[in-house]
Amino acid sequence: xxxSERRNLRxxxxxxxxxxxxxxxxxxxxxxxxxxxxxxDYSILSPAVFxxxxxxxxxxxxxVFWTAVSNTLFFxxxxxxxxxxxxxxxxxxxxxxxxxxxxxxxIFFLPSLVPMVCLAVLWQWMLNGDVGLVNExxxxxxxxxxxxxxxxxxxxxxxxxxxxxxWGLIFTMLWGVGxxxxxxxxxxxxxxxxxxxxxxxxxxNFPQKxxxxxxxxxxxxxxxxxxxxxxxxxxxxxxxxxxxGGGEGPGRSMLFLATYLYQNAFEFWNMGYACxxxxxxxxxxxxxxxxxxxxxxxxxxxxxx
Amino acid sequence: xxxxxxxxxxSTLLVYVALGVAAFAFLLxxxxxxxxxxxxxxxxxxxxxxxxxxxxxxxxxxxxxAEMRYFWRYAANSLWICLLSVIGTVTSSALAAYGFSRIxxxxxxxxxxxxxxxxxxxxxxxxxxxxxxxxxxxxxGTFKPLWVPAFFASAFNVFLLRxxxxxxxxxxxxxxxxxxxxxxxxxVRIILPLCKPALLVVALFQFLYSWNDFxxxxxxxxxxxxxxxxxxxxxxxxxxxGTAWHHLMAASTLVLLPVIVLFFxxxxxxxxxxxxxxxxx
Numbered sequence: 001x002x003x004s005e006r007r008n009l010r011x012x013x014x015x016x017x018x019x020x021x022x023x024x025x026x027x028x029x030x031x032x033x034x035x036x037x038x039x040x041d042y043s044i045l046s047p048a049v050f051x052x053x054x055x056x057x058x059x060x061x062x063x064v065f066w067t068a069v070s071n072t073l074f075f076x077x078x079x080x081x082x083x084x085x086x087x088x089x090x091x092x093x094x095x096x097x098x099x100x101x102x103x104x105x106x107i108f109f110l111p112s113l114v115p116m117v118c119l120a121v122l123w124q125w126m127l128n129g130d131v132g133l134v135n136e137x138x139x140x141x142x143x144x145x146x147x148x149x150x151x152x153x154x155x156x157x158x159x160x161x162x163x164x165x166x167w168g169l170i171f172t173m174l175w176g177v178g179x180x181x182x183x184x185x186x187x188x189x190x191x192x193x194x195x196x197x198x199x200x201x202x203x204x205n206f207p208q209k210x211x212x213x214x215x216x217x218x219x220x221x222x223x224x225x226x227x228x229x230x231x232x233x234x235x236x237x238x239x240x241x242x243x244x245g246g247g248e249g250p251g252r253s254m255l256f257l258a259t260y261l262y263q264n265a266f267e268f269w270n271m272g273y274a275c276x277x278x279x280x281x282x283x284x285x286x287x288x289x290x291x292x293x294x295x296x297x298x299x300x301x302x303x304x305x
Numbered sequence: 306x307x308x309x310x311x312x313x314x315x316s317t318l319l320v321y322v323a324l325g326v327a328a329f330a331f332l333l334x335x336x337x338x339x340x341x342x343x344x345x346x347x348x349x350x351x352x353x354x355x356x357x358x359x360x361x362x363x364x365x366x367x368x369x370x371a372e373m374r375y376f377w378r379y380a381a382n383s384l385w386i387c388l389l390s391v392i393g394t395v396t397s398s399a400l401a402a403y404g405f406s407r408i409x410x411x412x413x414x415x416x417x418x419x420x421x422x423x424x425x426x427x428x429x430x431x432x433x434x435x436x437x438x439x440x441x442x443x444x445x446g447t448f449k450p451l452w453v454p455a456f457f458a459s460a461f462n463v464f465l466l467r468x469x470x471x472x473x474x475x476x477x478x479x480x481x482x483x484x485x486x487x488x489x490x491x492x493v494r495i496i497l498p499l500c501k502p503a504l505l506v507v508a509l510f511q512f513l514y515s516w517n518d519f520x521x522x523x524x525x526x527x528x529x530x531x532x533x534x535x536x537x538x539x540x541x542x543x544x545x546x547g548t549a550w551h552h553l554m555a556a557s558t559l560v561l562l563p564v565i566v567l568f569f570x571x572x573x574x575x576x577x578x579x580x581x582x583x584x585x586x
Contacts, residue, residue, distance in 0.1 A: 021457055
């Protein structure tokens with residue numbers, strides 16, 4: 001290394017030193033400690049006692065844990081694709097040459113600014129079985145069907161019905177897709193116009209252009225939003241927690257991995273067990289992200305590569 | 306705009322209809338929240354919905370504030386935590402982003418990959434050891450766990466700022482180096498002034514994050530008077546147990562209002578920043 005290289009190395013490390021300290025304190029140390037604690041019986045009040053894989057063995061036989069896993073998977077499986085579809089559709093609409101694009105974009109973006117707790121309180125009210133706005137809107141088509149077929153369809157009591165509670169949560173989250181709308185729109189605006197022009201000369205229609213030009217070109221953005229959705233969905237906590245009044249919903253239908261982790265850590269003071277849940281969550285997120293990256297190697301198109 | 310517009314085509318009309326319906330659906334919950342917050346209690350329960358209350362009850366707002374007991378303290382706590390976090394993350398993230406973009410050093414890009422990878426670690430995974438760490442420091446029940454970490458740069462903000470820093474031409478740094486300016490001098494006197502919009506974006510994101518944060522205050526704060534607005538609203542909700550919806554909606558509106566006001570003053574930076582977060586260079 002010559003002197004200028006050495007100086008640059010020293011300066012570079014100095015500049016990133018705040019992050020390095022934070023990385024070691026709030027990332028490396030806790031991850032290692034958390035893994036160690038997941039192998040311990042630990043209640044924070046008394047020192048941790050090493051118990052080996054005991055916590056993981058218990059998890060495997062813990063019915064509540066599996067409920068949390070299946071609830072979390074259910075939520076992710078529906079919320080992520082629906083969120084991507086909705087935000088992409090809205091972005092494509094906005095990207096059409098419309099007037100007032102700025103106003104529409106602001107309207108779609110606003111709900112994503114609503115703090116989690118407000119979001120939960122507001123949608124608890126929206127989804128109220130008797131007087132909620134969602135059911136008032138649903139009653140119109142349902143009544144029409146009822147009078148036509150003589151059936152007795154009634155809108156569900158969303159959050160107090162184990163079959164529908166998670167759907168209520170999914171709708172709530174869909175309202176906050178504004179972030180990805182903005183990201184998608186930025187991606188769409190970077191699609192070179194000449195690609196569309198030459199496709200139009202060849203007589204391509206809208207679906208063809210969407211499928212053969214738009215989607216391949218913005219595939220890196222889809223990939224980004226997918227990963228963000230994955231990471232967010234698997235740690236969903238605040239909204240279901242507040243919506244259920246600090247609980248787990250009817251028949252544990254709103255108990256998610258992060259909720260169960262929180263309960264074990266701060267309600268049962270079973271912190272080693274909580275760490276084990278955390279590691280399972282981590283492994284799931286990691287596996288799915290790597291899987292998404294693998295898929296993207298085949299399907300995502302990066303300009304210039 | 307062309308002087309003689311062609312008649313709107315069918316497909317354009319369809320786009321407008323779809324956008325209009327979607328915009329209506331997105332605005333409705335907010336409208337309903339405000340409408341409920343101005344109703345007398347009995348009218349919140351009326352079916353079909355009465356959008357305009359028979360009498361507009363502004364009193365719901367002072368009543369909700371009184372019922373939350375420490376509303377103004379919550380607000381002050383939230384603002385104080387936001388302020389410290391914003392200062393912390395803007396300075397530390399800008400420093401780190403500079404080190405990752407404007408100086409060439411061996412191994413830099415590999416270390417940056419490590420930084421990106423840390424974004425995938427969910428907070429719940431590290432929550433217990435970090436809680437234990439703060440407990441040993443005697444910080445549980447204080448604001449410190451909520452703002453001190455911000456002084457150690459967040460990966461997302463470093464990523465964002467780095468994107469902006471990379472966009473500035475190399476020559477400006479080289480010229481300053483020729484003139485004998487120190488690396489820190491270049492950072493403070495040349496790069497930072499050129500990146501004010503980006504710094505504003507990071508400040509806004511951090512403000513939003515701290516204002517919205519629920520899990521952090523939930524585990525670290527113990528005394529009700531130390532609660533943030535988000536946590537205070539949740540505790541109000543669990544006390545009033547889904548009856549006084551007019552007061553709950555008034556309180557929610559008050560918690561949301563500062564965010565909306567801030568957004569309208571800084572809309573451009575906001576949208577710009579979010580659009581940048583999704584772009585890979």
